[in-house]
Amino acid sequence: MSNILHLRAALGSILASTALLPVTAYGQQSEGSGIDALSAEIVVTARKREENVQTIPLSVSAFSGEAIEARGIDRIDGLAAFTPNLTLQNNPSFGGAGSSAAIYIRGIGQKEFLPTTEPGVGVYVDGVYVARSVGALLDLVDVERVEILRGPQGTLFGRNTIGGAISIATNKPNDTAGGKFSVTTGRYSRVDVKGMASIPLGETLFSKVSFASFNRDGYVRHLVDGRQLGDVGTLTGRLDLRWLASDSFEVNLSVDGTRDRNNGPAMVLSDVTYASAIFNPQGLPLLPPGSASTPGAYVLNPPFDAPTDNFTLLHNYFAALLGGQPCLGFAPYSPQSNAPACFSDRFLVGDNATAGTAPQFARNNLWGAQVTLDWDLGAVQLKSITAWREVDGDYARDGDHSPFTILHLSDKLMQNQLSQELQLLGETADKRLKYVFGAYYFREKGNNINSLDFTPVTFRSGGRFQTESFALFGQATFSVTPAVSLTAGLRYTKDDKSFLPDQEILVDKTGGALIAASPNTPQIRILPFATVRQSEDALTPTVTASWTVAPDAMVYGSWSRGFKSGGFVQRVFPAQASVPQFGAETAEAFELGFKTQFFNRMLTLNASAFMTRYEDLQVQVFTGIAPVTKNAASAEIRGLELEARLSPGDGWFLEGSMGYIDPEFTKVDPAAVEITRASRFERVARWTLSGAVSKSVELADGGNVMGRLDWSYRSGMFMDALNSTELFQPGYHLINANLTWNLPGDVVALTAGITNLTNKQYMQTGVYGASFGLFEKMFARAREWSVGAKWTF
Structure with missing residues (x-):
């Protein structure tokens, strides 16, 4: 409310x-x-x-x-x-x-x-x-x-x-006055409101104002205060102006912004491991410090056996040895107990709740402005796109889901970007040759500060960043015959990046056991407070041949290259002498495909087969406290895709799609011990399938009703590069349904819908940090219903 x-x-x-x-x-x-x-x-x-x-x-x-x-x-x-x-x-x-x-x-x-x-x-x-x-x-x-x-x-x-x-x-404003307004309500106290008004300001000047509000309760209960995580609270607005300055010159201006406030992501604790390679790795019964070495038993040796490779176990180690708490059972050995000061499995409170007590919130302010200029110069067309975007974000969450300080995180992100693109488009040789040439400039800068409070240490990570990118590009399509066309293009990109790490250890809670610093000594640098730079460039070409074998049938083949620039490892711990960096990754793709239509275009059938050689993969892995990115491997990716649509008439419409992908690592850097040649790609399902049927019925009073039922399937996939078993999402089916009643006159429409009809539980994301021993999951929303009304004026 x-x-x-x-x-x-x-x-x-x-x-x-x-x-x-x-x-x-x-x-x-x-x-x-x-x-x-x-x-x-x-x-x-x-x-x-x-x-x-x-x-x-x-x-x-x-x-x-x-x-x-x-x-x-x-x-x-x-x-x-x-x-x-x-x-x-x-x-x-x-x-x-x-x-x-x-x-x-x-x-x-x-x-x-x-x-x-x-x-x-x-x-x-x-x-x-x-x-x-x-x-x-x-x-x-x-x-x-x-x-x-x-x-x-x-x-x-x-x-x-x-x-x-x-x-x-997006749509452009035009010379028609009018608008639309809609309201939707549903499960979890959902209230969505959207509206638009198109207002011509003159014969050549048009405007449009739009707004929306999205509000929905969360679905994971924050037990300490009753708040719901995963909620929605978004306000957005936009102003568009369009000026037809002449028959050959057009100006489009937009200014838009979003204010987003919620209680943080709906993450839950799903599992805990108390294993350590330092402290009692075999799980043997414990003997007090100073005891004689005994076969089949483990003699405590503090502080030298402090389990700094598992912060959850380290918490219990501190509580037991420094606080006298029964967190470490002696015979038989147990790394946990339900005593108030001990972390234990009692904080695994289910898929719809969390026992964390640290602040949790997510706040975003995003805004931007854009001017697009279009000139028709007769033989050629010139376009300019100038844009400014800005992000102001503030986030915090409790990653240990308990009353203790094992994994507490917060982020502040300030980012802005300026971009300018020029395009020159034309045709020549009796319209047989079509071309586009252009130049692109991009500048991004900002500051991202991460505050981290862990069992053994409190520190600040992050820093200031800046990127400048410049590119020149061109592409031309030549019609060799009316049925055969060849396309070739090339882009040159130059990226210059810099990063100034502002990272300090604020408190060493281990008394120097974890890091080489005196306990509780502030201002110990994790990385040198000095700007590091990176420069990369790349040529990314493409070549395509197409053959229209019939009026509604085309086959094609293509070869292309892609490039993604490198960067810096921003989250680092323990301290290092220099900022870790990673380089660009590249992809070379080969594709064959066809696009066809049959039966007077009632049936559309498109398909493609592809193979991609993927080099210098930037893989995110946990090698310590935080996830880091490495150029860890090379791979080959093969796949198939099929899309079909059928409009048989009498108000029916059917559609379906199929995707198959088989990615395989061909080389793994020996230093990347977290993955192997047999590892699966994270978040990549081998099969993606979908099908839907829609039916529209005309009513005697002039209105109509349309119903739709859709199904999709996604096969199993891992949520992390480590292929953690706990973070494997098995294949799942989803079914949605909706109904729209357009009243006579096409002014008012009533809608009803159900998403996730079978109430399937499935992960949207999963996180595991080996240094914490904690597995976290975020599940998608359960079954939801909604009803709404739309008014067009």
Whole structure:
């Protein structure tokens, strides 16, 4: 209720504030709604010019805004159910950011949110690259379309699109006055409100204001105060202006922002290990210090046997030897007890609760502005995209889920980015040669401070970061014959990065046993307070051949390379003499595919087969207290994809997809002892399947009802590079259903829906830190119902 009251008070200002979310005009639907929207062909800009998705030799899954709405999807991760070989999950940061996108396409991606590590799949909104995964799990308030490009897009998209790209396009204001308003309620006290008004300001000047509020209770109870983790409290607003300065010159301006507040991610403690290679590794009965060596028993030897490789056991070790608590049973040996000062399995309180007592919250403020200029110069078209984006985040969470201080984390992230892109598009040789040339500049800087309070030590991690990137690119398509086309492109990228670590040990609670410092001595540097730099460049070409064998049938083959720049290991402990770095990773992809339509375009069938050589993988592993990134391996990835849509008439629409992927490590660095040639890729399911059926019925009064049932399946996958058994998610099926009743006149529509119909429990993310002995999981939401109303005016 407080969020709703706050919305009413802030509504006037939020419309003029800013957001990352793509909030667009409701009144600009061009494809209709319901079955028409699902079956309509889509025009995309995957090659920087408008083309029918069925005519471009690329693996693209494209969804119009109306088709997304008809599928009952309200957030971008919902598209993963219908897109082959796509993993798109909410992966809360190690420090507690409640919304952080982990995106993998064809086995390539990244789950780390730290600004010193780049994502493996590029996210773009109206052509603007979104650098940070915090805030990239976008609520789909309303969009013109979403394009999911699979495979390296290193030529035209360029920046860190080694795995693929997700491109979101918003609707532009136009000369039609009108708007739309909707309200949705449902389980967990859900109240979502969305609205838009399109207001022409003159014959050539148009405006649009949009807003949205999303509110939902959490689903994991924070026992100490009764709060619910995993809740939603988001406000967003956007202002768009469009000026048709002349027949050949157009200006589009947008200013948008988001305010997000929640109680932190819905993480729960799922298991604990008390094993240590230092203290009593065989689990033998204990003997007091000073006892004679006895076969079959372990003689305590404090402080030299302090289990600094397992902080949970270390807590009990301290409590027993320094506090006289019964945390270590002697005969038989037990590393835990239920005494008040001891950590034990009693804190495993289930999948819907946590016993942590440290602060837990996630607060994000995101805003930005963008100006796009389009000139039609006759023979060529020139486009300029200038954008500014900013993130201000503050996060905290209790990673040990207990009243003790074993794993307490907090993060502060300040980030801003400036980007400028110029594109020159044209046609020549009697329109047989189409080309695009461009230049791109990107600058990102900020400060990310991590405060960490662990059993043996309290310290500050993180630091200041900056990235400058410059690129030149070009691509041309030549029609050898009306049926055969050749495309070639090349991009040169130069990245310059710097990192100033601001990392200090504040308290050594071990009395010097863990680190070479006097106990409780502050201001001990973990890394030198000196700026480190990294420079990399890359050439990323692409070559494609396509053959239109019939009016509605095309086959194609392509070769492309992708590049993802390296970075710095930001979280370091114990102290080191220099900042660990990792280099760029590269991918070389080969693909064969076809796109076909049959029976007067009632049936659409697209398929592709691919093989990717993946070099210098940036793998996130736990080698100490925190996860670190290493260039640890090389791999080959093979796979298949199939997408089908059928519109047989009489109000029916059927669709399905299949993705198969087989990634295999071909080489593993001997120093990377955490993975082997037999290891599985994290967060990559071998099979992704989906199917859906929709039916629209026209009513006698002029209205219509459309029902939809969809199913998806994802085979088993590990949530970490270590392939921890506890963090393996078995294969699972999901079923959703929705119903829309459009009243006569197409002004009012009533909706009802159910997600996760069978109430399947499955993980969205999992975390294991060997230094803590703790396994954490975050499950997806259980079955939810919703009802809503929409009004178009």
